[in-house]
Amino acid sequence: MITNPFSRKSKSPIDQVLDLVNDVRADAAGTAASIRDAAAKAADALGDAAPEVPGGRRVPVLGAVAAGVVGVALAIKARAARESTGPSHPPRPTQAPLPSPAVATAARATAAPAAPDEPAGEAKSAADAEPEKPREPKADTSESDAASK
Numbered sequence: 001m002i003t004n005p006f007s008r009k010s011k012s013p014i015d016q017v018l019d020l021v022n023d024v025r026a027d028a029a030g031t032a033a034s035i036r037d038a039a040a041k042a043a044d045a046l047g048d049a050a051p052e053v054p055g056g057r058r059v060p061v062l063g064a065v066a067a068g069v070v071g072v073a074l075a076i077k078a079r080a081a082r083e084s085t086g087p088s089h090p091p092r093p094t095q096a097p098l099p100s101p102a103v104a105t106a107a108r109a110t111a112a113p114a115a116p117d118e119p120a121g122e123a124k125s126a127a128d129a130e131p132e133k134p135r136e137p138k139a140d141t142s143e144s145d146a147a148s149k
Contacts, residue, residue, distance in 0.1 A: 011019070138144065
C-alpha cells in the first residue's frame with residue numbers, strides 16, 4: 001500500500017506534553033529576557049544619578065593592609081603568650097642516650113678478633129692481611145687436575 005509522505009501523523013500524548021512544556025519554556029525565557037532588560041534600564045538610570053566616589057580602589061587596599069597588620073599583631077601576641085608559659089615538654093637529659101641493643105650486637109659481630117701476636121689496640125691494614133686458607137687442603141686427584149686445565 002502506498003502512503004502519502006506529506007500527510008500528518010496524529011501526535012501521541014507524550015509528544016503533546018513535550019510540545020506544551022517547550023511552549024511554556026519559551027514563554028518563560030521571553031518573560032525573563034524582558035525583566036532583565038527592564039532591570040538593566042533601571043540600573044542605568046540609577047547609576048547615572050549616583051555621584052562618583054573618588055579613589056574607590058584605595059578603600060579595599062587599605063582594608064586589606066589593616067587586616068594584615070592586625071593578623072600579624074595577633075600572631076606575635078599568641079606566640080609571646082605561648083613562650084611565656086614555658087615549654088610544653090620536659091627538658092631533655094644532658095647525658096648521651098644509651099645505644100640500642102641492635103647497635104651493640106652489630107658492633108660485637110663486626111669486630112675483628114685480634115691475632116695473638118699483635119696488640120689489641122692495633123688493627124691490620126687491608127694490604128697486610130693474609131689471604132684466607134681453606135680448612136681442608138684441596139684433594140689432588142686426576143679429576144681436579146683435569147678441571148683446572
